[in-house]
C-alpha cells in the first residue's frame with residue numbers, strides 16, 4: 001500500500017504545536033511578530049501572502065503585510081527592511097520572491113538581519129546549513145517542511161540515496177544540504193542533465209522542484225521510493241498540479257506527497273514554526 005503523505009494533516013499537527021508555544025510566550029507577555037513584504041501585484045504571490053497572514057492570525061502571531069508598488073526602488077525597499085530589522089515587535093522578516101526585475105533580490109535578502117531571516121536565505125544562515133554547524137538558525141521553509149514530512153514516515157533515513165531535481169536557492173540547494181546533514185547520500189540534478197532518469201530511478205528519496213508539470217513519470221521512479229513533489233504548476237487543464245504525474249507514480253512509490261495538500265501547507269506551517277523559533281531565540285538572548 002502506498003502511503004499518501006498528507007501535508008494538510010501534518011501542517012495542522014505542526015500548527016497546533018506552534019499555537020501552544022505562542023500561548024506559553026503570551027503568558028510572559030511576548031507576541032511573536034512576522035513581517036511579510038510583497039512588491040507588485042503578482043496574483044499567485046498575493047494568494048500565498050494572504051494565506052500566510054491568515055494562518056499567523058489564527059495562531060496568535062502578530063503579522064504585518066507590507067504591500068509595496070511594483071515601481072518600488074532598491075533604496076526604498078532597503079529602507080523598509082532596515083525599519084523591520086530595528087523593530088523589536090518583529091522577529092521574522094520575509095520578502096516574497098520573485099521581486100520585480102529592477103530590484104536586486106540577493107542584495108535585499110543580504111540586508112535582512114540574519115537573526116530575523118525567517119526564510120533562511122541570508123548567507124550567514126545558508127553557510128551554517130551547508131557547513132552543518134551547531135546552533136540555532138533558520139532554514140528555507142519549504143525544504144525544512146519536507147524534512148518534517150520525511151520524519152513523519154518513521155523510517156530510518158541515514159544511508160538512503162536521495163536525488164533532488166532542481167537546484168534553486170529556495171528549494172533544491174537547501175534541500176540537498178538538509179538531506180546530507182541527515183546522513184543520506186545526495187545527488188542534485190538540474191536542466192543541464194539530459195538523462196535525469198538515470199539518477200531518479202536510483203533514488204530511495206526523490207524530491208522534485210522544477211516547475212515542470214508532470215516531469216516525473218512512473219518509469220522514472222524506483223519501486224517503493226519516497227517521492228516528494230514541490231511543484232506548483234498549471235496542468236494542461238489549467239488546474240493546479242505538481243512536477244510528478246501523481247496518478248501514475250502513486251502505484252510505484254512507497255510514499256508520495258500530493259499537490260495540492262502536500263508540501264504547500266507544510267511550507268506555511270514551517271514559516272509559522274520558525275517565526276516562533278526566532279522569537280524564542282531572541283528571548284533567550286534577552287532582546288525583548
Ligand SMILES: NC(=O)C1=CN([C@@H]2O[C@H](COP(=O)(O)OP(=O)(O)OC[C@H]3O[C@@H](n4cnc5c(N)ncnc54)[C@H](OP(=O)(O)O)[C@@H]3O)[C@@H](O)[C@H]2O)C=CC1
Nearest residue numbers: 142166167168171190191209210211230231232263264267
Ligand atoms: N510548495 C511550496 O511551498 C513551493 C513550491 N515551489 C514550486 O516548486 C517549483 C520549483 O520552484 P523553484 O525551485 O523556486 O524554481 P526555479 O525555477 O528557481 O528552479 C527550478 C530548477 O529546476 C531545474 N529544472 C527546470 N527544468 C528542468 C528539467 N526539465 N529537468 C531537470 N531540471 C529542471 C532548473 O535547472 P537550472 O538550474 O539548470 O535552470 C532549476 O534548478 C515551482 O513549481 C514552484 O512554484 C517553490 C517554492 C515553494
Ligand SMILES: Nc1nc(=O)c2c([nH]1)NC[C@@H]1CN(c3ccc(C(=O)N[C@@H](CCC(=O)O)C(=O)O)cc3)C=[N+]21
Nearest residue numbers: 048094095096097098119141260261262264265267268
Ligand atoms: N520569500 C519567499 N518565501 C517563500 O516561501 C516563497 C516565496 N518567497 N515565493 C513563492 C514560494 C511559493 N510558496 C508557497 C507557499 C504555500 C503554498 C501553498 O499553500 N499551497 C497549497 C495551496 C495552493 C493553492 O491552492 O493555490 C497546496 O499546495 O496545497 C504554495 C507555495 C512559498 N514561496
